[in-house]
Amino acid sequence: MTIEIHSVADLAPDEREQLFDRTSNITEISARVTDIINRVTTEGDVALRDLTEEFDECTIGAIDATEDAERAYDELDLSLQTTIDRAIQTITDRYEPRASDSTSLRRIPLSRVGVCIDPYQQGSATQLLHQTLPAQAAGVDHIAVALPPQTESQELALGVAHRLEVDRIYRLSRAQAVAALAYGTESVFAVQKIVGGTNQWTAAAKDQVRDDAAIDGAYTAPACVIIANEGTTIDHIVGSLSIHGKYTKAPLVVLSPDEAQLKTVQDRLGCAESDSHGEYEQVHSRLQQAHSGLFSVRSLSEAVGFVNEYSPTVASVQTDENATIERRLKNTGHIVRGPITAHKIIETGPNIGPTQGAATTESPLSAHSFLKNQSVQSDTPDHEDIYTDFVSADNVQD
Numbered sequence: 001m002t003i004e005i006h007s008v009a010d011l012a013p014d015e016r017e018q019l020f021d022r023t024s025n026i027t028e029i030s031a032r033v034t035d036i037i038n039r040v041t042t043e044g045d046v047a048l049r050d051l052t053e054e055f056d057e058c059t060i061g062a063i064d065a066t067e068d069a070e071r072a073y074d075e076l077d078l079s080l081q082t083t084i085d086r087a088i089q090t091i092t093d094r095y096e097p098r099a100s101d102s103t104s105l106r107r108i109p110l111s112r113v114g115v116c117i118d119p120y121q122q123g124s125a126t127q128l129l130h131q132t133l134p135a136q137a138a139g140v141d142h143i144a145v146a147l148p149p150q151t152e153s154q155e156l157a158l159g160v161a162h163r164l165e166v167d168r169i170y171r172l173s174r175a176q177a178v179a180a181l182a183y184g185t186e187s188v189f190a191v192q193k194i195v196g197g198t199n200q201w202t203a204a205a206k207d208q209v210r211d212d213a214a215i216d217g218a219y220t221a222p223a224c225v226i227i228a229n230e231g232t233t234i235d236h237i238v239g240s241l242s243i244h245g246k247y248t249k250a251p252l253v254v255l256s257p258d259e260a261q262l263k264t265v266q267d268r269l270g271c272a273e274s275d276s277h278g279e280y281e282q283v284h285s286r287l288q289q290a291h292s293g294l295f296s297v298r299s300l301s302e303a304v305g306f307v308n309e310y311s312p313t314v315a316s317v318q319t320d321e322n323a324t325i326e327r328r329l330k331n332t333g334h335i336v337r338g339p340i341t342a343h344k345i346i347e348t349g350p351n352i353g354p355t356q357g358a359a360t361t362e363s364p365l366s367a368h369s370f371l372k373n374q375s376v377q378s379d380t381p382d383h384e385d386i387y388t389d390f391v392s393a394d395n396v397q398d
Contacts, residue, residue, distance in 0.1 A: 114181035116197030
């Protein structure tokens, strides 16, 4: 099936609503998620094993996989271990909190944090790096990771978890992982804050436990938007779509005022002869899913307006007006300058951060996400009486 090219200006109101609203899948499963949380809180590990068999279609023995991580790391190639070390250093430098010059504000790290990794086939280790390192940079004492038991990259993720020296690794995913981290079971320690995970079951569960455990947000359907124009090469657009598709199943959107360019992208993705690894087929399929597609715009200003309303997790700006456009993009978690590459994905994270309406007010994870502020009033005896008149006036009773 050929990918259609749509015009942003011609979208009907119901089409815009369908394209921009990426939260409906949460409300549809809300009642089922409530049942899952109730089962975990009452049945503990028994429920976790039953739910894992139902959703992940596998049987787990020990829920705690912490001891398996060292073996997984030792079995990684030395070159891969070196790459992990380099990624950890680079990402840690990015997330290190800046020192505050204020003596009246104290930043206190959270004690216990849980990290949820999405039950996808791609990007588990990359997600793990970007969810865990900010917490470590903040000085969190205890970090637990819920790692899906059925992922092709599980061994790599286990190895990365060992290298990160996380405190606990659990073979859990989705709503049952969130419930276990929020309330605890025989095998799982309860935490103060739960971060990560954009799977609809994870997001819906986080939304329901937020009164008992803090969350980074109930994010679902993280999305990537590419803004292009006449100066953007087709190879950069298609390459960005392909590399992003290796790490996440998030919605994809391409915006361009050049319809001929979009037509060339359409033809390239539909060309089986040039797709020896099946990458184009995967991108072709994703561009036909809900909240995705190729869209023509009348101008780059219209593209900026689209992105600010669509609120993606990642916006890749690939035009000859990048600096101007970047300043106008307010509602996206990450801006990638130029084409998306493996290097940029490892350093930024493919689908980590606020999306949808949350991107209008919230920020991507950083060390500050795991710090709470405490004000400290200094002793100023020389000025203790300067506000006496103000306090008196402010407390006059009628």
